[in-house]
Amino acid sequence: MEQEQLAGIGMTSQRTRDRLVQRLQEQGIRSLEVLEIMRTTPRHLFLDEALAHRAYEDSALPIGFQQTLSQPYTVARMTELLFQAGPRQRILEIGTGSGFQTAVLAQMSGVEQVFSVERIRPLQEKARQRLRLLRLYKVQLRLADGGMGWAEKGPFDGILSTAAPREVPVELVEQLAEGGRLVIPVGDDQQQQLMLITKTSEGIQSRAVEPVKFVPLLSGILRG
Numbered sequence: 001m002e003q004e005q006l007a008g009i010g011m012t013s014q015r016t017r018d019r020l021v022q023r024l025q026e027q028g029i030r031s032l033e034v035l036e037i038m039r040t041t042p043r044h045l046f047l048d049e050a051l052a053h054r055a056y057e058d059s060a061l062p063i064g065f066q067q068t069l070s071q072p073y074t075v076a077r078m079t080e081l082l083f084q085a086g087p088r089q090r091i092l093e094i095g096t097g098s099g100f101q102t103a104v105l106a107q108m109s110g111v112e113q114v115f116s117v118e119r120i121r122p123l124q125e126k127a128r129q130r131l132r133l134l135r136l137y138k139v140q141l142r143l144a145d146g147g148m149g150w151a152e153k154g155p156f157d158g159i160l161s162t163a164a165p166r167e168v169p170v171e172l173v174e175q176l177a178e179g180g181r182l183v184i185p186v187g188d189d190q191q192q193q194l195m196l197i198t199k200t201s202e203g204i205q206s207r208a209v210e211p212v213k214f215v216p217l218l219s220g221i222l223r224g
Helices: 002-007 014-026 032-040 049-054 072-083 100-106 121-133 170-174
Strands: 061-064 067-069 090-094 113-118 139-143 156-161 176-187 192-200 203-211
Touching (some): 014 032, 014 072, 032 072, 032 100, 061 121, 072 100, 072 156, 072 192, 072 203, 090 100, 100 113, 100 121, 113 121, 121 139, 170 176
Parallel strands (some): 090 113, 090 156, 113 139
Antiparallel strands (some): 061 067, 176 192, 192 203
């Protein structure tokens, strides 16, 4: 049963996943490693059963609590940006959500540990079960306010945020190791940009990559 669940059938079959990866290539995703991980990771497991048949559409999908499972292109693009300058050993993710982006990060070569912060306990619990099912044991989860990061586990070689603050949180930049990269959407309900921030020996470099649309980065913890 577990193998059937992972393999998928019909709209969640390998053929459907292969078509998604082809679309990602056409949209400009170049990293062969990212593409392979997107091809082999069962995205349908990260959705409620009623939406599983839509898992390999290139669109964001609801996961409850006004949160979304990011569009596959966005997951691939952010992962590619984070690893573009070489392997990252210690990764911080802001916003575990469904756990899909977490699963992709945990499978990238060179990654020793992914630390992922989520403020909504029911989402975190579902993500934990999915990551266990996929035997991804490099992940540590924490229920906390994401904007503050996870300072005691830093510094990090890479930080990736799946929610958009209005401005880049200073705390996250401070938790970057030298040479570390932060990939984060920034902006309000009307306009957001995906930003790539790199900490160098000379200081902080910042580059706007492309327009995006993410849920806002909110404070406070939801335990219910």
